[in-house]
Amino acid sequence: MANIQESSRGGFSNKLGFVLAAAGSAVGLGNIWKFPFEVSDGGGGAFVVMYLAFCFMLCFPVMMAEIALGRKTNKNAVGAFAENGHKKWAPIGILAVLSGSLILSFYNVVAGWALGYAWEMFSGNFSVGQHFGEFVGNWHINMATSTAFMFVTIFIVAKGVSGGIEKASKILMPSLLFLILALMTYSLTQEGAMEGVKFYLIPDFSEITFETAYGAMGQAFFSLSLGMGALITYGSYVGKRDNMVSATSMILLADVGIAFIAGLMMFSFIFSQGLQGQGGGAGLIFTVLPGAFESIGPVLGRIIGGFFFVLLSFAALTSTVSLLEVPVSYVVDEFEVRRNRAVWIVGFVIFLFGVPSMLGNGTVDFFTNFVHYHGAEKAVNFMDFIEDLASDTFLPLGGFLVAVYTAYVWRGDKFKEEVEKGNPEFGNSLMGKYTIFALKFLAPLILGSITIVTILSKFFGIHLIG
Numbered sequence: 001m002a003n004i005q006e007s008s009r010g011g012f013s014n015k016l017g018f019v020l021a022a023a024g025s026a027v028g029l030g031n032i033w034k035f036p037f038e039v040s041d042g043g044g045g046a047f048v049v050m051y052l053a054f055c056f057m058l059c060f061p062v063m064m065a066e067i068a069l070g071r072k073t074n075k076n077a078v079g080a081f082a083e084n085g086h087k088k089w090a091p092i093g094i095l096a097v098l099s100g101s102l103i104l105s106f107y108n109v110v111a112g113w114a115l116g117y118a119w120e121m122f123s124g125n126f127s128v129g130q131h132f133g134e135f136v137g138n139w140h141i142n143m144a145t146s147t148a149f150m151f152v153t154i155f156i157v158a159k160g161v162s163g164g165i166e167k168a169s170k171i172l173m174p175s176l177l178f179l180i181l182a183l184m185t186y187s188l189t190q191e192g193a194m195e196g197v198k199f200y201l202i203p204d205f206s207e208i209t210f211e212t213a214y215g216a217m218g219q220a221f222f223s224l225s226l227g228m229g230a231l232i233t234y235g236s237y238v239g240k241r242d243n244m245v246s247a248t249s250m251i252l253l254a255d256v257g258i259a260f261i262a263g264l265m266m267f268s269f270i271f272s273q274g275l276q277g278q279g280g281g282a283g284l285i286f287t288v289l290p291g292a293f294e295s296i297g298p299v300l301g302r303i304i305g306g307f308f309f310v311l312l313s314f315a316a317l318t319s320t321v322s323l324l325e326v327p328v329s330y331v332v333d334e335f336e337v338r339r340n341r342a343v344w345i346v347g348f349v350i351f352l353f354g355v356p357s358m359l360g361n362g363t364v365d366f367f368t369n370f371v372h373y374h375g376a377e378k379a380v381n382f383m384d385f386i387e388d389l390a391s392d393t394f395l396p397l398g399g400f401l402v403a404v405y406t407a408y409v410w411r412g413d414k415f416k417e418e419v420e421k422g423n424p425e426f427g428n429s430l431m432g433k434y435t436i437f438a439l440k441f442l443a444p445l446i447l448g449s450i451t452i453v454t455i456l457s458k459f460f461g462i463h464l465i466g
């Protein structure tokens with residue numbers, strides 16, 4: 001591992017370092033900001049059931065494939081395919097770099113909201129929740145907070161990940177978990193909370209539509225940082241003798257666990273504050289939580305609320321680092337740009353591409369009503385459009401391609417061989433057999449068909465299903 005640590009990409013000392021970094025990448029705004037509003041818009045419990053099924057049945061095998069490919073080749077998302085002897089498949093990596101960059105562009109804007117909210121909570125401005133529209137419409141503040149956020153991300157990626165971010169995550173991630181657990185306990189004692197828990201946990205299967213299914217799929221990929229090569233890149237840091245299967249399971253459980261707890265907390269708060277049924281959209285945690293913090297008390301509420309958004313920003317930071325790392329390592333390797341310069345250029349370009357997302361919340365009409373999908377009631381803004389495109393479409397597409405590549409080009413036996421370094425029983429275990437089966441049949445079939453139907457129905461108004 002020593003040479004990996006010294007390499008310009010930065011690296012982690014051992015399996016725990018890898019698990020922490022990958023879990024840090026996975027746990028972020030996706031769990032605490034995105035998951036609750038997707039559940040809310042997707043009809044509650046039925047969405048949760050689909051999400052869990054996708055995570056364990058489809059994402060787990062794809063995750064194993066990405067990590068194995070990274071570990072085998074020790075390369076970035078594009079280079080990995082060439083290194084493995086299949087240069088023609090490198091465009092999968094290009095798609096990965098593209099989707100990562102698109103995701104980072106809007107992710108950074110939302111991270112800026114979280115940072116701004118930390119300030120609002122510390123100053124005791126709980127009413128900001130009722131003025132969320134104005135808050136995001138005020139692009140000056142958003143510009144300042146997002147610039148700060150991208151700056152820190154660039155700084156960390158430029159330094160390499162082993163020092164600051166690894167150490168910081170070791171303290172901050174457990175603190176976040178502790179705080180959400182405490183808030184969840186508090187939220188469950190609020191009046192009306194049980195209605196929220198019911199909405200969240202008892203599935204109403206009539207809510208299952210094609211739209212909720214692909215929303216759940218996109219959410220699963222997004223939350224696990226899957227389908228865009230982040231785990232190929234991080235996988236290249238895993239030691240050859242480490243047990244990949246247990247590492248993958250830990251990452252998956254940490255991510256799903258935190259999303260699940262965050263959901264429980266959110267729906268208790270939503271229902272106890274009587275905010276249910278208002279949809280929610282991208283503002284959900286920002287409209288609901290200030291009121292919840294206010295109910296804790298004027299001083300304690302400020303402190304807890306402020307810390308909550310600080311820790312959320314840190315969770316977002318370990319994710320933005322992984323998002324930026326993918327295009328940066330590609331540019332460093334393929335265009336022979338020095339790392340430091342590559343980080344600044346790529347970070348700056350992605351930041352600029354995020355500006356329309358900032359201006360699409362009422363500031364500039366063009367970005368606010370950016371596209372009107374065929375047959376939809378309302379136009380969506382720039383940010384939602386990029387999110388639909390990158391996270392709901394490109395990620396499952398990326399996952400589909402990785403599964404097909406692993407099963408049919410790289411081949412199941414070779415994949416199995418790689419995993420068996422560090423876990424010799426894998427091939428004969430039930431999990432091993434299932435993983436290969438899923439990569440061969442289940443993942444290509446489900447991911448492929450969902451991606452195609454999504455693209456046709458969402459962007460072209462051609463409805464093959466319902």
Ligand code: TRP
Nearest residue numbers: 026028029030031222223225319
């Ligand atoms: N998974 C992160 C979250 O839930 C976001 C993220 C980081 C991501 N890296 C990624 C999403 C790579 C997709 C692909 O907040």
